[in-house]
Amino acid sequence: MDKYEEIIEYVLKKIKPSEKDLEEINSLASKIINKCKEKCIKNNLETEVILSGSTAKNTWLKNLGEIDVFILFNKSLDEKKIEEYIIKIGKEAIKDLNGIYRLRYAEHPYVEGFINKYRINIVAAYKVPKGEWKSSADRTPYHTEYVNSKINDYLRDQIRILKAFLIGCKLYGAEIKIGGFSGYLAELLIINFGNFMKVIEEVAKWKPQVYIDIEKLLNEEEAFKKFPYNPLIVIDPVDMNRNVAAAVTKTKFSEFIISSKLFLKNPSNKFFFKKKYKLKKIKEIIEKIKKEERNILAISFINKENKPPDVLWGELLKTLNGIEKFMNKEGFKVIKCDAWSNNKDCLLLYELQSLQLPKNYKHIGPPVFIENALDFIEKNLKNKDIISGPWIKGYRIYLEKRRKVQDVRKILIEKIRKNEVSIAKGLLPKILKGKIIEGIGVAHLCKNNIELREFIENFLKGRAPYI
Amino acid sequence: MDKYEEIIEYVLKKIKPSEKDLEEINSLASKIINKCKEKCIKNNLETEVILSGSTAKNTWLKNLGEIDVFILFNKSLDEKKIEEYIIKIGKEAIKDLNGIYRLRYAEHPYVEGFINKYRINIVAAYKVPKGEWKSSADRTPYHTEYVNSKINDYLRDQIRILKAFLIGCKLYGAEIKIGGFSGYLAELLIINFGNFMKVIEEVAKWKPQVYIDIEKLLNEEEAFKKFPYNPLIVIDPVDMNRNVAAAVTKTKFSEFIISSKLFLKNPSNKFFFKKKYKLKKIKEIIEKIKKEERNILAISFINKENKPPDVLWGELLKTLNGIEKFMNKEGFKVIKCDAWSNNKDCLLLYELQSLQLPKNYKHIGPPVFIENALDFIEKNLKNKDIISGPWIKGYRIYLEKRRKVQDVRKILIEKIRKNEVSIAKGLLPKILKGKIIEGIGVAHLCKNNIELREFIENFLKGRAPYI
Numbered sequence: 001m002d003k004y005e006e007i008i009e010y011v012l013k014k015i016k017p018s019e020k021d022l023e024e025i026n027s028l029a030s031k032i033i034n035k036c037k038e039k040c041i042k043n044n045l046e047t048e049v050i051l052s053g054s055t056a057k058n059t060w061l062k063n064l065g066e067i068d069v070f071i072l073f074n075k076s077l078d079e080k081k082i083e084e085y086i087i088k089i090g091k092e093a094i095k096d097l098n099g100i101y102r103l104r105y106a107e108h109p110y111v112e113g114f115i116n117k118y119r120i121n122i123v124a125a126y127k128v129p130k131g132e133w134k135s136s137a138d139r140t141p142y143h144t145e146y147v148n149s150k151i152n153d154y155l156r157d158q159i160r161i162l163k164a165f166l167i168g169c170k171l172y173g174a175e176i177k178i179g180g181f182s183g184y185l186a187e188l189l190i191i192n193f194g195n196f197m198k199v200i201e202e203v204a205k206w207k208p209q210v211y212i213d214i215e216k217l218l219n220e221e222e223a224f225k226k227f228p229y230n231p232l233i234v235i236d237p238v239d240m241n242r243n244v245a246a247a248v249t250k251t252k253f254s255e256f257i258i259s260s261k262l263f264l265k266n267p268s269n270k271f272f273f274k275k276k277y278k279l280k281k282i283k284e285i286i287e288k289i290k291k292e293e294r295n296i297l298a299i300s301f302i303n304k305e306n307k308p309p310d311v312l313w314g315e316l317l318k319t320l321n322g323i324e325k326f327m328n329k330e331g332f333k334v335i336k337c338d339a340w341s342n343n344k345d346c347l348l349l350y351e352l353q354s355l356q357l358p359k360n361y362k363h364i365g366p367p368v369f370i371e372n373a374l375d376f377i378e379k380n381l382k383n384k385d386i387i388s389g390p391w392i393k394g395y396r397i398y399l400e401k402r403r404k405v406q407d408v409r410k411i412l413i414e415k416i417r418k419n420e421v422s423i424a425k426g427l428l429p430k431i432l433k434g435k436i437i438e439g440i441g442v443a444h445l446c447k448n449n450i451e452l453r454e455f456i457e458n459f460l461k462g463r464a465p466y467i
Numbered sequence: 468m469d470k471y472e473e474i475i476e477y478v479l480k481k482i483k484p485s486e487k488d489l490e491e492i493n494s495l496a497s498k499i500i501n502k503c504k505e506k507c508i509k510n511n512l513e514t515e516v517i518l519s520g521s522t523a524k525n526t527w528l529k530n531l532g533e534i535d536v537f538i539l540f541n542k543s544l545d546e547k548k549i550e551e552y553i554i555k556i557g558k559e560a561i562k563d564l565n566g567i568y569r570l571r572y573a574e575h576p577y578v579e580g581f582i583n584k585y586r587i588n589i590v591a592a593y594k595v596p597k598g599e600w601k602s603s604a605d606r607t608p609y610h611t612e613y614v615n616s617k618i619n620d621y622l623r624d625q626i627r628i629l630k631a632f633l634i635g636c637k638l639y640g641a642e643i644k645i646g647g648f649s650g651y652l653a654e655l656l657i658i659n660f661g662n663f664m665k666v667i668e669e670v671a672k673w674k675p676q677v678y679i680d681i682e683k684l685l686n687e688e689e690a691f692k693k694f695p696y697n698p699l700i701v702i703d704p705v706d707m708n709r710n711v712a713a714a715v716t717k718t719k720f721s722e723f724i725i726s727s728k729l730f731l732k733n734p735s736n737k738f739f740f741k742k743k744y745k746l747k748k749i750k751e752i753i754e755k756i757k758k759e760e761r762n763i764l765a766i767s768f769i770n771k772e773n774k775p776p777d778v779l780w781g782e783l784l785k786t787l788n789g790i791e792k793f794m795n796k797e798g799f800k801v802i803k804c805d806a807w808s809n810n811k812d813c814l815l816l817y818e819l820q821s822l823q824l825p826k827n828y829k830h831i832g833p834p835v836f837i838e839n840a841l842d843f844i845e846k847n848l849k850n851k852d853i854i855s856g857p858w859i860k861g862y863r864i865y866l867e868k869r870r871k872v873q874d875v876r877k878i879l880i881e882k883i884r885k886n887e888v889s890i891a892k893g894l895l896p897k898i899l900k901g902k903i904i905e906g907i908g909v910a911h912l913c914k915n916n917i918e919l920r921e922f923i924e925n926f927l928k929g930r931a932p933y934i
Contacts, residue, residue: 207836208862231862250861254835258859261841292854292869293826331800331820335829335867336858351855351867353798353828358820359760362802368721369674374728377934387759388818388929391803392725394717395675395698400802400818400929402759462855462867467844 003267011272015061015164029067035093048072056144059159067120072127082124090122105308142238150191161196162186168272169259169466177313179249203260259466277454285443295355298442299348301434315424322422331357340455357406365397409436470734478739482528482631496534502560515539523611526626534587539594549591557589572775609705617658628663629653635739636726636933644780646716670727726933744921752910762822765909766815768901782891789889798824807922824873832864876903
């Protein structure tokens with residue numbers, strides 16, 4: 001048995017649900033489905049209630065089992081009605097089984113429940129023929145059907161191993177916060193390549209763009225035209241107009257490549273399991289920042305609205321990039337940046353080459369041949385902040401100016417107030433009420449927040465978990 | 468009389484040679500020509516000796532009169548022979564007239580002499596039919612002939628005014644050091660546009676590329692193909708394959724535009740006369756550097772070889788740019804730079820945003836999909852200068868590194884020694900023996916050199932003379 005087989009066997013032992021686990025989850029799933037059916041009949045609804053997701057395909061990982069119940073409504077019902085019904089039926093079903101529930105929001109609201117150790121999602125979709133989608137959830141029953149028609153117990157285990165790898169390397173999840181690989185995408189990769197090791201070997205050879213089309217629904221040329229910006233294109237076997245890997249960012253695509261290369265070179269269990277965070281003292285974090293002369297800037301604010309995570313994370317990442325671009329344009333060099341949120345407290349974290357800009361800088365003026373070139377010169381001759389110039393180089397006019405404000409914090413505050421920084425509209429008022437913190441002050445932010453402390457520490461380390 | 472006419476009249480009074488000036492220079496020119504003819508006969512040479520340049524065209528400026536004597540040799544003589552003869556004949560002619568002389572070098576050597584207040588150049592060329600040039604000086608007699616056939620006394624004055632404008636704005640001279648407008652080019656501009664004011668009005672409207680072809684020898688499309696990199700194309704009326712404005716740099720082209728615009732808006736005498744330098748004390752220069760927090764770096768060295776100025780300045784400008792590019796690449800931001808030389812002492816002067824780089828910086832690694840991506844990661848994991856990373860962003864691997872050397876002077880010395888900076892071969896040994904000076908130390912360089920002091924002061928001011 002080679003090293004790879006040894007590791008895979010070990011991982012599988014850890015992550016494969018036992019017969020007892022399977023019985024338990026399936027019996028609970030049946031109860032929920034029956035409850036939902038009962039409620040539908042009571043409401044005179046002609047529906048189909050089915051199990052979906054990883055439980056329906058038996059591709060779930062031990063301790064990570066979730067029960068996805070889909071209620072398929074008649075397509076003549078309008079969206080509002082369906083939203084009302086799913087909330088009502090979902091709530092009652094969970095309550096009847098002594099669980100707790102809350103409402104969550106994706107494209108439509110759905111009911112999330114907790115019964116014993118299991119998370120349950122009760123989701124509405126339309127019962128439509130393939131291709132006549134009314135909402136994105138309508139495809140899910142077809143996904144379940146497709147995958148089940150293609151896999152056997154061997155492939156189920158291979159899928160579990162790949163999912164564990166993606167989880168261990170922080171690549172799992174199609175939500176905007178992650179931008180990674182969904183469970184369905186993992187299943188399709190195994191179906192396409194045949195087993196876990198083959199997936200890893202192929203991924204290690206990937207270069208953008210990668211095109212996978214199991215059912216040969218399109219050709220490469222069409223696919224590249226259809227999805228020009230995705231590094232990875234995996235045509236959905238149930239819908240040739242959909243790229244299952246549309247959520248995968250360039251970064252996650254690249255991380256999958258490099259983690260596959262690393263695993264092939266130095267196989268180890270660590271690729272499959274999340275590292276446990278060893279809590280560090282605030283003092284240690286401060287010491288590290290000081291000793292390494294790190295230039296950290298944090299923008300901390302609170303998002304009180306209960307936005308769907310994909311909405312909030314869309315805003316956070318747009319803002320993270322907008323501020324990064326602004327700072328680079330101003331002359332600060334951003335070394336790296338990242339965002340964190342528990343869906344209420346939000347943090348945008350930056351590391352810069354320097355928190356101060358030099359006193360004097362070169363101001364690039366217009367080319368001499370534009371009409372208002374003289375205006376530029378005359379306006380600036382009266383300016384007291386001009387250190388030298390104007391002079392000409394090539395076709396342009398240049399000046400040397402004195403900077404009034406050199407500190408990144410002060411510049412950011414001023415420019416955000418003047419609306420000169422690209423910030424998501426939904427976050428702007430929150431950021432204006434928030435705090436901007438420089439240097440070691442950042443460490444104090446995570447005094448009472450262990451999750452945030454882990455994030456900040458990982459940021460300072462800046463190393464992917466698989467390296 | 469409008470403001471422009473008033474100024475032009477005033478300038479003309481100052482710069483137009485008197486009848487007495489003309490008699491004096493022409494009588495001296497005749498003497499030299501006769502002397503040269505005499506010597507040619509003595510040497511059994513069949514030559515033609517002619518007056519050329521601005522004296523021959525009567526387009527010279529008071530106090531700036533030069534006598535260019537061309538000896539036209541039979542085209543069967545080889546270059547070496549001609550060089551011998553011109554040195555011999557030139558020397559003897561100047562000596563016989565009680566002048567002093569020295570040898571100078573362009574494409575070929577020539578004799579420069581001084582008699583009374585006049586500079587004399589005795590230059591060799593071949594007597595060839597138009598178009599059959601053997602050396603670049605062969606065109607000159609044809610230039611003289613062409614211009615004289617096109618101008619009258621009114622145009623002669625207009626040419627003088629334009630030349631004075633070019634001198635006052637530091638745009639005059641086609642040598643590499645200047646990269647500006649030759650006397651012949653000024654003459655052609657007046658011939659083309661009709662008078663000084665028309666030239667200025669047209670230049671104020673220029674945008675690159677500008678195409679002027681008085682004799683309609685080419686068309687625009689051909690000209691742009693023939694001279695794709697010149698902002699200004701002026702087809703030589705005696706040779707359609709030559710751009711008379713080939714030496715004009717983008718900067719000088721732009722400066723001519725902006726000075727024309729400024730003159731039209733605020734006409735004044737100052738555009739026509741070089742400002743006299745008011746000597747400042749070293750202490751004042753030091754005070755200015757300190758007070759304005761200027762970050763100055765100078766590379767000072769000595770060129771002992773007696774190279775032709777165009778050769779030395781070609782090397783100086785190549786090196787000036789090479790070091791600028793290197794510093795920008797390293798992360799220093801060059802605000803401006805300039806070179807100075809008296810043909811022996813040389814100075815490359817830079818102003819930077821900062822003389823120090825920040826301690827930590829982002830190192831950009833390879834894309835994940837190249838073959839040696841893992842080598843890059845593994846090599847760097849052992850590196851003690853890694854502060855954080857490696858991490859992935861987009862398709863690339865990044866690291867944060869600690870800089871060993873932050874000071875521009877130390878970095879430059881190290882990298883010049885390692886031959887990692889683009890420096891003209893001919894200057895490298897001289898620069899290695901030279902000095903690199905930072906900050907106020909630069910001011911001490913010009914303790915005993917007034918010309919250099921003017922250069923440094925103008926550099927600090929950084930303002931074109933016409934602004």
